[in-house]
Amino acid sequence: MSRGVVLITGASAGLGEEMARQFAALGYDLALCARRTDRLTALAAELGGPGKPRVSVRRLDVTDDAAVFRVFGEFAAAFGRIDRVVVNAGLGKGAPLGSGRWDANRDTAMVNFVGALAQTEAALQIFRAQQGGHLVLISSMSALRGMRKSMTTYAATKAGVAAIAEGVRSERIRGVDVSVIYPGYIRSEMNAHVQQKTRFMVDTRTGVRAMVAAIEKRRAKAYVPAWPWAPIAVAMRVLPLSVVRRMV
DSSP: OOOOEEEEESTTSHHHHHHHHHHHHTTOEEEEEESOHHHHHHHHHHHOSTTSOOEEEEEOOTTOHHHHHHHHHHHHHHHSOOOEEEEOOOOOOOOOTTSSOHHHHHHHHIIIIIHHHHHHHHHHHHHHHHTOEEEEEEOOGGGGSOOOGGGHHHHHHHHHHHHHHHHHHHHTOTTEEEEEEEEOSBOOGGGTTOOSOOTTOBOHHHHHHHHHHHHHTTOSEEEESHHHHHHHHHHHHHSOHHHHHHHO
16 A cells, blocks of 8 residues: 655656655655656656556656646646655756856756745645645755855755745645755765765765655754764854865
C-alpha cells in the first residue's frame, strides 16, 4: 500500500533523481517532472512496475509558469491527491556581477527563485483544496550568507527560497507542513565539473539519505548532512564575512 504521493521537480538527475529512488524505496508513489523526459522515462522504468510504486512522469520547464500549474494539476488529477511537493529544480551556473554574463545570472534567478515561487504557488493551491500537504523547498548552505563571484546570484536565489518557506510556514495554512532543506556539499550533476577535492563533500546517496530523513521527520529546517553542516550553519551566521569566505 502506498504511503502517499510525492511530486519532485528536477527529478531527471542529481539530488532529485536520487530522492525519487529513496522515496520509492520507502513505499511512496511518485510524480516526477523535469526537462529531460528520456531520463525520466528510464527512471520510471527502473522504479515502477507490478508490485512497485506507481510512477508518473511529465516534461516540465519550471520557467514556464503556465506549464508549472498545468503539470501539477495533471499529477493531482491522475493520483487523486499530492501529499508532498519537493521544490528541487535548480540551476548552478552564474558569473561575477559586472563581468558581462548577465544572461547566466538571469537564468539562475529565473529557475531557482521565480521557478520556485511558481512551484510553491501551484503546490499550495492543491494543498489548500485538499486541506493538507507537505511543502519542501531545497535551499543551500550558501543561502546563509552572501557568496562571492560566480556564487553570488545562486546564493541570493537560495536565500530567497528559504524566505519563501519561512513566510508560508508563518502563515500556518491548515494541514500544511513546510520544510526547508539546506544541503551542504553533496556530489551531484550540478557540481560534477568540480575536479578538486572539496572538504566535507559526500556522495549523492549519502547526502540524499540525510535529506530524505529530515523530510520524513517534517523538520521545519535542516542542514544536511547534520555533521558538519549544522555547527557550520551556526558559525556562518555570526562570523565575520572575511572568515566565512575561507570556510565555504
